[in-house]
Amino acid sequence: MSAVLEERAAVSSANAGNLIVKVRDMNVFYGAFHAVGDVAFDVPKNQITALIGPSGCGKSTVLRCINRMNDLVPTARVEGTIDYHGIDINGPGVDPVEVRRRIGMVFQKPNPFPKSIAENIIWGAKINGFKGNTDELVERCLRQAALWDEVNDKLHESGLALSGGQQQRLCIARTLAINPDVILMDEPCSALDPISTLRIEDLMRELQRHYTIVIVTHNMQQAARVSDQTVFFSLGENRMGILVEAAPTKQLFTNPNDQRTEDYITGRFG
Amino acid sequence: MSLRTALGPSSIGLARVDEPSNLAARNTKGSIVRTILFLATAFAILALGALIWDTASSGARWLSLDLLTNTASRKPELAGLRPALFGTLWVIGLTAVFAFPVGVGAAVYLEEYAPNNRWTRLLKTNIANLAGVPSVVYGLLGLGVFVSIMSMGRTVVSGALTMSLLILPVIIIASQEAIRAVPSSLRDAAFALGGTRWQVARDHILPAAMPGILTGIILSISRAIGETAPLLVVGAAAYVTFNPSGITSKYTVLPVQIYEWARRPQQDFQDLAAAAIIVLLVLLLLLNATAIYFRQRFSKQVKW
16 A cells, blocks of 8 residues: 555655646537537646536536546537546547546445455456455455444455445545546535435545545535635536636635626525 | 215206216226136136146156257167257357347337438338338248358258348347337437437437347247247258358257157157147247246336
């Protein structure tokens, strides 16, 4: 456990303040429908960036573009550049499989594989060429996801036999197994009870020391509790999602620049 | 005690609803429909039962080990099914080897790889149509292509290839349905970990779809065992005294043997045909049971 984490910690402190992902001029179309228009924001390394906004304003769409998951939707078309370590990962010639190896994702409804807990964690590592000790990998990832103590005696039972909060932590452990740079989380707590939610928020703050996290949430209090930077989306003309404001969390919640942001966070709409 | 009497009439929306007369009529209608559905089921079971009873009573006295070990003969007492049984096993075995990989592979391609455009939709529609083509047409196709043009002759391999074409559409459609039924959350999770299309299909989609795929295979094999017309056309022989020696030998199969015996005027051969039908049914049951056993084992590997 120590070697990998030491290396990441060293990298984190060396890169403090770096921007790891830069989105520019992003427009997303589903067929003829212009779903997201002219989005641009930065994701700082080793910080938690929250994307907030009312339902249907394109937050999840934007998130899914960052790891090329929208490639799986036949009618989706993504324009613009997504700069990751100097390479435009939305450009031609970039293999989405390689992108997803470095930018992982946790989904809204926990979706562990219908296999054992250990196999859930091992599969991602194996297909990406891992040849080391799988027992050690499983223990390390479950410890990082704060799940080891609860499941270490039933690693060969089905992942689906766990509770909702445990399943979500298993999905996080599974993502950690491939050692990504960035972890995208699409409303990871919206299907969970409040106690599990707080546990996962604690986990996020733990993980941010070694990974960069981008989280979509419709829960403003969660964004305020957990994130370092917040990006506020809203609905423009013709139900197109637009980016209204991006700022450090404290500033956005106490002193927003845009009136629409103020209206949303004070609950006047949304 | 009727609720209406105890509690008074109720209303829906703003109108008083007159429950009692309405309720009695609805119940009666329900009873009538239930009786009709029961009679339909009973009729189907009785018809099947009558068929089996008729066959069994004619053929029962001919059931013996000799029936299974003798070869064809002009004398009913000496006639047997051995060449036909072996022929069926050879042909069905070879059919399975050709049809399963091609059928399941085509389904995986159509569902996981093919782009969602007009050509793919055309392809899928055509496959659905092929499932409805009469089986004798496949026999004619096999005769023209495998027996003549490719000069494979009237051999086991020609018969097996013809039967493969026959059951391919059913396998493809059943496999497609099974693959489509796998929840997209499973695909999302696997792709998000950096899996390629094949890795996701091999390790997650196919195992989850396996019970459905195996059901399609069971159904199509059951159909293939009983098909007579295409094999008659493509050259299953009528009077065969030997077991098939390989995939390039001449052969006969059970349904064809039944047909040949049933054509003969002697009553004894008619009863022999009935006995052979019983053997065919038992073979069908055994193969289905084996396939269902494998389907159960596959279901257990996926820990829903």
